[in-house]
Amino acid sequence: MMERVVGHLDLDYFYAQVEEVENPSIKGRPVLVCVFSGRTEESGVVSTANYRARELGVGSGMPIVVAKKKLQKAEPVIIKMEHEKYEMISERIMRRVEERVDILEQTGIDEAFFDLTASTGGDYDDARKKAEGLKDAILASEHLTCSIGIGRSKAVAKLASDSAKPGGLLIVRPDATGTFLDETPVNKLYGVGPKTAGALKEIDVETIGQLSHANEDDLASRFGKKFSAYLLAASRGLDDALVLAGLEPAQFSRMVTLKRDTRSPEEALEQLSQGILDVQQRLSLSGKSFRTLSAIGILTDLSSHTKSKTFETPVADISAIRDSALDLFTGLSASVQKDFRRVGIRVSGLTKTENQLHLSEFTPSAAGP
């Protein structure tokens, strides 16, 4: 059986790097790409920080005012996030990458798995050359750096690209997989969250190497047969998840920060009305229906709460979304103790709609005022 050649590519501190390329004079200074909620002049958070900002203790998710305070002597550059711009650049890059690999599976705006098994015939020296070619192509066309990891499985490739950040290339040959994984904490394995990691710690398994030597029956008694078998395989870099082209999103959602805190479902829904239209349009443009609708509420204490409803058969029409969303927000509002600060809706359980509206049938005049 030929060894697989799986890669993971990650664009370095993507949004902030795009801004550096657009305006090279800011390089060297801390750069923050921020989301402003609109509630007050400064309210919002950091979405992406460049490495200079990270050295100074500022990273994604941090409130803008906190970040500014930390960087007040470091001449920070604060930039408003422009999602469409990054989306366009990402798409151009992914199209180029697609031409140079056998299979591309995009997993985010700035990252993707790829497969080179067929074109390299399992030759890792060839894979290294192709990965260098990818990095060169992205640098030449967009002036952006990326990190690439290559290994025998998705999990190995992802861990390799993580440890190559920023700007590196790490090839983990199949026979070096054990050495590479052995010291890595178990919670880095796909499928192992805090709960599973905690249960593993009880049997003195804290690293992937220790997991690979764990007793199978011991694992099975705690996690069941199927999950245990997966854990053992994954610990040896033998997780068999395939790189799949043309993967479609499993859910769409929209969130807004309310103009003022409220627990009125009607008020929440009203301020979410554009978001509901957006979700409906995305469904329509992608030819999808959904089975599950969720109402999401972030309260004044920033705690997160949801209520969902699953339909027997797939739904796509806007009035069904609005009616059910009102029901869900009414229930949500009644079940929480504080006002909403932010609200959102999410559709999941997506399926292809029978009578789908194709992109080619969509004309601006049909949707315009």
Added chain:
DNA sequence: GTATGCTTTCGGC
């Protein structure tokens, strides 16, 4: 007892 599906929450970027 184990697998599966749905709901809710978590966590990364």
Added chain:
DNA sequence: TTACGGCCGAAAGCATAC
């Protein structure tokens, strides 16, 4: 001292099915 987005998929918790 506090401060605080908008997405996504993963993980966990629970009920039910096999």
